[in-house]
Amino acid sequence: MTLLPHMMSDKDDRFDDGDVDLALKTKPKTKRPPLYKVMLLNDDYTPMEFVVLVLERFFGIGHGHATEIMLTVHKKGLAVVGVFPFEIAETKVQQVMDFARRHQHPLQCTMEKE
Ligand code: TYC
Numbered sequence: 001m002t003l004l005p006h007m008m009s010d011k012d013d014r015f016d017d018g019d020v021d022l023a024l025k026t027k028p029k030t031k032r033p034p035l036y037k038v039m040l041l042n043d044d045y046t047p048m049e050f051v052v053l054v055l056e057r058f059f060g061i062g063h064g065h066a067t068e069i070m071l072t073v074h075k076k077g078l079a080v081v082g083v084f085p086f087e088i089a090e091t092k093v094q095q096v097m098d099f100a101r102r103h104q105h106p107l108q109c110t111m112e113k114e
Pocket of ligand 1: 043045108
């Protein structure tokens with residue numbers, strides 16, 4: 001409890017609950033985890049339908065929206081396909097890179113801090 005001037009007294013401790021003011025003035029630290037953008041990069045060889053499948057399978061994106069995102073990557077060179085905490089972003093990147101490699105497509109998936 002922070003004592004207001006009218007509560008302060010050497011002999012009267014009725015208002016003193018014994019806590020430490022520093023503890024009250026410290027911000028409650030409920031920091032959100034940093035977020036990471038997961039991106040797909042364009043290339044000249046990966047089939048469009050494969051990229052759509054990746055977006056559906058690993059990012060839970062519906063066929064229509066997945067097709068739009070794929071075309072954005074195709075035209076602009078890259079697109080953010082999701083934003084996640086570090087470990088989830090890392091897992092998505094690994095899953096996509098592994099899936100692409102198994103199918104011998106050069107598709108690249110990367111992450112960067114938001
Ligand atoms: N550019 C590829 C093609 O013309 C399609 C493609 C789209 C590849 C998105 C990668 O992340 C990508 N077949």
